[in-house]
Amino acid sequence: MNESVRMPKEKHWxxxxxxxxxxxxxxxxxxVLRKKDAGSIHDLTAFWEKALTNRTLLDIxxxxxxxxxxxxxxxxxxxFAKLASRAVGVDILVEEVSxxxxxxxxxxxxxxxSDADLNERFDVIYIGDVIEHVNDPVGLIRFAxxxxxxxxxxxxxxxxxxxxxxxxxxISRNTYxxxxxxxxxxxxxxxxxxxxxxxxxxxxxxTVETEGNNLMRKFAxxxxxxxxxxxxxxTWAYVYVFGPGAEN
Numbered sequence: 001m002n003e004s005v006r007m008p009k010e011k012h013w014x015x016x017x018x019x020x021x022x023x024x025x026x027x028x029x030x031x032v033l034r035k036k037d038a039g040s041i042h043d044l045t046a047f048w049e050k051a052l053t054n055r056t057l058l059d060i061x062x063x064x065x066x067x068x069x070x071x072x073x074x075x076x077x078x079x080f081a082k083l084a085s086r087a088v089g090v091d092i093l094v095e096e097v098s099x100x101x102x103x104x105x106x107x108x109x110x111x112x113x114s115d116a117d118l119n120e121r122f123d124v125i126y127i128g129d130v131i132e133h134v135n136d137p138v139g140l141i142r143f144a145x146x147x148x149x150x151x152x153x154x155x156x157x158x159x160x161x162x163x164x165x166x167x168x169x170x171i172s173r174n175t176y177x178x179x180x181x182x183x184x185x186x187x188x189x190x191x192x193x194x195x196x197x198x199x200x201x202x203x204x205x206x207t208v209e210t211e212g213n214n215l216m217r218k219f220a221x222x223x224x225x226x227x228x229x230x231x232x233x234x235t236w237a238y239v240y241v242f243g244p245g246a247e248n
Contacts, residue, residue, distance in 0.1 A: 009246075012196055033188050038204040041239060045079075047206075051155060052083040055123035058147050060112045060140070061130035062089035062105075063096040070100065076128050081105060088120065113139035121149045127156045129237075132182045141198035145244040154200065154242040157208070161185040162232040191240045200242045207235040 010032055013025035041047050062077040069075055081087040089107040091097050100107045110116050112127075113136040125144040131137050144154040160166070161176070170176040186194065188205055195202040221234055 010201075029189055029192065033192065033205075036188075036192075036202055036204045038206050038241075040209045040235075041206045042209060044208060047239070048079065049083060051153070052080055052124055052126070054083075054085045057084035057087045058118075058120075058122040058125045058144075059087060059089045060125065060127045060144065061091055061133075062100070062107055063091045063093045064129075066093075067096050067099055070096075076126075077105070080126065084124075088118070088122070090118075112143045114143065116143070117146060120147065121152070122147055123149055123152050125152065125154045127154065129157055129159070131156055131186050132158050132179075132184055135183070137184070137186065137194050138197045141194055141200055141242065145198060145200045145242070148244040150244065152244060153203070154244070156186075156191070156240040156242065157237055158186045158240075159237050160207070160232060160235045161187065163236045164233045165236070167233075186238070186240075188238065188240075191238070195242055196246075199246055200244055201246055203241045203243045205241065206239040207232060208237040208239060209234045210236060 011028060013020060013028050016022075016028050017025040019025060057080055059077050059080055063070065064075065064077075070078070077087070077089050087106065089097075089100070089105060090110040090112055091107060092109065092111055094109050097107045097109050108118065110118065112130075113134050125148050127140065127144060131140055134140050141154065141156075148154055159178075159182075166176055166178065169178065184190075191205060192202050224233070225231065
């Protein structure tokens with residue numbers, strides 16, 4: 001997963017225009033994102049296995065809201081702790097962190113948008129469905145970059161606003177109401193700008209897609225894809241892979 005080839009420094013949109021909605025700025029960003037589009041993930045478990053197995057891991061936001069989530073078979077940190085050679089978690093929920101440590105996990109109380117330093121460096125920093133909740137996404141990615149080894153990776157997953165179910169929800173309610181604790185969406189163009197401001201680089205990104213279990217729905221989705229090509233209507237989440245340090 002590590003990048004072995006040094007890429008030339010990418011232009012930031014501000015180098016071609018002072019206007020962020022100008023044709024020049026938008027064309028530049030379109031070209032950059034096209035190069036970073038790494039395709040679709042259809043099996044997140046397989047992706048985790050490839051990304052985390054036998055690597056040291058810092059997992060940010062391990063509790064996933066409450067201890068109720070930590071008892072479920074799909075609890076991410078429970079899966080990650082079995083894959084990684086060493087797994088450390090951080091969260092701001094004091095009581096839940098204490099309970100997880102009693103269960104044998106290595107979890108620290110820490111605000112991952114702060115200037116704190118755990119004085120450890122990791123192969124992978126995983127930020128699963130956290131960035132849409134925090135007040136300071138740039139601070140979050142800076143924290144991650146501070147804790148990544150020079151050849152490490154920062155992996156961020158976050159929901160997509162363009163998923164057809166979200167559009168359906170918006171139409172039915174006249175406005176979208178999903179997780180009411182979210183404060184933002186982070187689409188690829190947003191991830192690119194956050195990376196620039198945080199002093200890291202967006203290496204690549206994936207769309208996470210599912211066709212569901214309904215045969216008619218699968219058929220309809222395949223027909224739509226064939227008619228209009230690659231579309232984010234079937235993307236329910238993004239996975240961004242950042243590298244510590246800006247592009248050379």
